[in-house]
Amino acid sequence: MEVAGYISSIFIGIALGLIGGGGSILTVPVLVYIFKIDTLAATAYSLFIVGATSIVGSISYFKKQLVNFKTVLVLGIPSIFSVFLTRWYILPTIPQEIFRANGWPVTKNILLMILFALLMIFASYSMIKKDEKIDESKSTVKTQNYQSLFIKGIFIGLITGLIGAGGGFLIIPVLVKNLKLSMKMAVGTSLVIISINSLAGFLFSLSHFNVEWIFAIKIASLAILGILIGSYLSTKINGEKLKPAFGWFVLTMGIYIIVKETIIK
Template identity: 65%
Template sequence: MDIIGYIASIFIGISLGLIGGGGSILTVPVLVYLFGLDALLATAYSLFIVGSTSVVGSFSYFKKGLVNIKTAIIFGIPSIVAVFLTRTYVVPAIPEEVFSIAAFTVTKNILLMLLFAVLMIFASYSMIKKCKGEDCLPTDTPTAGTLLIVIQGIFVGFVTGLIGAGGGFLIIPALVNLLRLEFKKAIGTSLVIIALNSLFGFAISVTHYTIDWIFLFKILALAITGVLIGSYLSKKIDGKKLKPAFGWFVLLMGIYIIIKETLLN
């Protein structure tokens, strides 16, 4: 399974470079299901891997002018605060055994994976649904006020801190649907936000775990290779075509995780 895991690590980077998200959606399942890591440790590793690859992936978008700095700041600051509070107070407060239903016990690890999957399914809807009329036109003119954007940033930070997801699958729909950013500009901005949130979250977590740095840097090297491939492919693929494909991918992964953690556990 390790070989499959290493191959999948390349696709973590490809998804980040190509669509600005999805890396964390791949990272946590790869670490848990292919490498056999504890889900909580996998969330910490995911923060480092996704954050570092997002830094690399954002460079090409900066060069093309496809990063909205103002949006990254408005969205990013409340996200970072939420990451800190979640990793420091919320995650440690979750009991190892949350509750039991008949013979099925929901542990802390299972709960985190199920929350992860449910959020993926909800996020996929906004990416798959077809827009109509003027809604299809990205204008870079926000349709939401600053307060709503800040609230969205707090929510993304909470998700990042709780389940180790960079939040690209939540950030991109917010940037496209609330802020009316063109899809590829949303990708570039998303990568910056993901990098800030994820690396900050890992910095908070690093003292709580014994980190296998050699393993972590192997995965990171493969993911960075993937993000360079993804960034190259993004030049040749229409952003409008990426949006629904990304949504279907997120939906299928969410359904798989729910089945794996409940029926197949």
């Protein structure tokens, strides 16, 4: 099973590098179901893995000046604040057993996995549906949208903090549709925001669990290898054409998690 987990870690990076977002949403299921890690710890490891991978993935966008730093600040600051509140205060206060339904205990782990599955289903929809055609020459931010962007940053930070997902599938539509960034600029900016949010969330989690650093670095390294492969393949293959197929895969995984946590379990 560990071999399958290592291969999956590379695939996560490939998906992230090839289609620009969504790959990291598979990190927690891989850690929980293949490596058998506790769900709460898996969200923390996921933050480290996603953060490290996103930093490497953003380097090429830095070099090409495809990162909008003003947007990083406006979206990133409320996101980090929200991640901090979630990892430091909200998650620790959720009881291990929330309630019982007909003698069946609904635990914190089950709740987090169901939330994660619902988010996967939502993310799959954004991948499957056809995107609007974007003029790649447009990369000017609409400043009048910053108040809305601030609120969305808080929501994105909440999601990142709760379930350890980078949230690229949430961030990119905001940057493209609300701020009218080009797709390439949106992907580069999104990777920077994801890396900041994820690594901040991981740091906020350190006091709540013991890190197996060798394991974390090993998985992160494989995911980084994957994103380098994915970034190379993106110059040969149109990632947008693969996004719907990946979306159906994510949808299937989301449904599987719900069934496993509520029926099979």
